[in-house]
Amino acid sequence: MRLYFDAEKFLKHDDGSLQKRIFNDRKLTNPKHVFALVYSTTKYKEYIQQIIQKSKIQRDLKPKISNELLALLVHDLVFSPRGRIESGKHPIKEAVLAHKTRLQAEFIKLKLKYKVKSVDQLPTKENDDETPVRWFRINTVKIDPERFFKKHPFFATLQPVNRFQDLAEPGFIYADDYVPNLYGIHPKEKLSSTEAYTLGEVIIQDRASCFPAHILNHQREHAKVIDACAAPGNKTSHAASYSPADSGSVVYAVERDQKRVNILRTMSEKALGKSKKKLIQVLHNDFTKIDPQDFADVTGLIVDPSCSGSGIFGRASDEEESNDQRLEKLASFQVIIMKHALSFPGARKVVYSTCSIHAEENERVVIDLLSDQRVQDQGWRLASREEVLPTWPRRGLEPEFVALSRDAEVCKQLAGGCVRSNPKEDGGIGFFAACFVKEAKAGANRVEEEAEEAEGGEKLEDGEDGEDEEEWTGFG
Structure with a gap:
């Protein structure tokens, strides 16, 4: 249950970048696992709460646990691909598992309501790492920009557009107007699978x-x-x-x-x-x-x-x-x-x-x-x-x-x-x-x-009249 207790505090206190808070916490033994759990639980929080309320398991749970901890456990039991709560035996884990049938029944009703077959098809709010554009810059330390498109034909096959707003689907590329050698593509493009990314010849970095x-x-x-x-x-x-x-x-x-x-x-x-x-x-x-x-x-x-x-x-x-x-x-x-x-x-x-x-x-x-x-x-x-x-x-x-x-x-x-x-x-x-x-x-x-x-000395005059210091105006 250590994983869930570690994750619980990040759901309770939402006071900054989730990624920074978790990966800067030196007490965590597995920050990647904690981040993945908290991030996904937050993503489906609305649906998790619906299932908890409709199943009415909080009324029957003994011992009583916090809303945040219960949400994490229900997430792993119902919303995760593995469909199980991690760790060995623990009274809290056993208490939630006792209501597994009720939780899964409400989950089936939820999928029918939204007409979806799997969790990832549920409509969700925008999340921390979702972006309308996948920005990358050519790493000019390693490769000349002119040579880049000849060496990596995948990028050369993308059709240029004049605005990043026109990247409505894969297959297009936008050359930024403000930062040299910076480009935008649709988020679904498999950029991290390209040879250019593997070689470090492109670096994924937000435009701003x-x-x-x-x-x-x-x-x-x-x-x-x-x-x-x-x-x-x-x-x-x-x-x-x-x-x-x-x-x-x-x-x-x-x-x-x-x-x-x-x-x-x-x-x-x-x-x-x-x-x-x-x-x-x-x-x-x-x-x-x-x-x-x-x-x-x-x-x-x-x-x-x-x-x-x-x-x-x-x-x-x-x-x-x-x-x-x-x-x-x-x-x-x-x-x-x-x-x-x-x-x-x-x-x-x-x-x-x-x-x-x-x-x-x-x-x-x-x-x-x-x-x-x-x-x-x-x-x-x-x-x-x-x-x-x-x-x-x-x-x-x-x-x-x-x-x-x-x-x-x-x-x-x-x-x-x-x-x-x-x-x-x-x-x-x-x-x-x-x-x-x-x-x-x-x-x-x-x-x-x-x-x-x-x-500890004083400035010596060089014998020439200096200009009076200009009054500060705060701008050039």
Whole structure:
């Protein structure tokens, strides 16, 4: 019964991405099994409750058990392909099995009602991993895009369409207008069975998740990059694909959890191959504990910290997801990790992103950073729309920026430095990204000041009149 007791708590407390919560729980001995059970039970929850109510077994059950535990047991007994409850003998298991005939009778009635022959034919609500489009990008670290379609004829046989909304059935392909070498196909295409996927020459990655690396490399490439919260590694390998053709280029992939570090290493090895294995260096560390001075040559950072996951399908409408106290706690951490990223002396661009739709984790984090005196003194500003996916139509929420300015035009420009993606509507998960940029001169001056502060001395004038520092406006 250990499996069901482990799974029970994830049904009781629905407070974030299911996948993240389960796979980050170090106490679980078999997180994959727990995830599969909870996910499927959630998927058929409505029908499971119907069967429990109509069979009236809760009235006769001894001992009494929670609604969540009963749902898990009924799922495995009636809705799973194996049709049995796992584990050995246990009083709770035996109590439920005593009512097996009643449960199966109600299940037969349910199938007749919906005119289906099997469980998977029952209509269900949208679930966490359902997507209207299967997005993949050509892994340019391993293969040239022009050679890709010649080498893999399956993709060349797909008919091109002009909009991802036209991917109504298998047999078509959409070349994305915003991210280079990114394509969309129908979810039923057998992408994971292709040779290209097996060789790591294509990487399955949601379109919005590709925004950070592309925004980071707008108009310039960064030889040294840090991905601050790197696991599982898709953003890391995408950032690596933009690295200059230089033996000194590297993406430092930082992850503090050992299990996720192992996943990160596996993903990175598959994405790079032996010839370019040094392009990504995995660091098992807490990003906030890293000394920025040790990475003075890093010019670009991607920060995609822990968030509510409210942009993931099926989560946006959850009442618990918008819990003010939880969002406040998450936002506080997000501000802390971003301030640390902005303190790297050589950094010229930092991209902040979340898979959240809540302003508390998105625009308001940006506002807190722009309002911080040290961030201002370091020379950071929010990038203009022209620097952040300029043709992408969905931008930040303008009303939120009233906290910084009453000028409607200023709010519009600030919101323009952010991008949003709505779940499903924009072809993938809900997402947010904002870009902070710092001019090289401002950064160099700040490095000098910090060095002088550390030595306890004062800055010496070089005999030339310097320009007055411009008043901070929050945007470029």
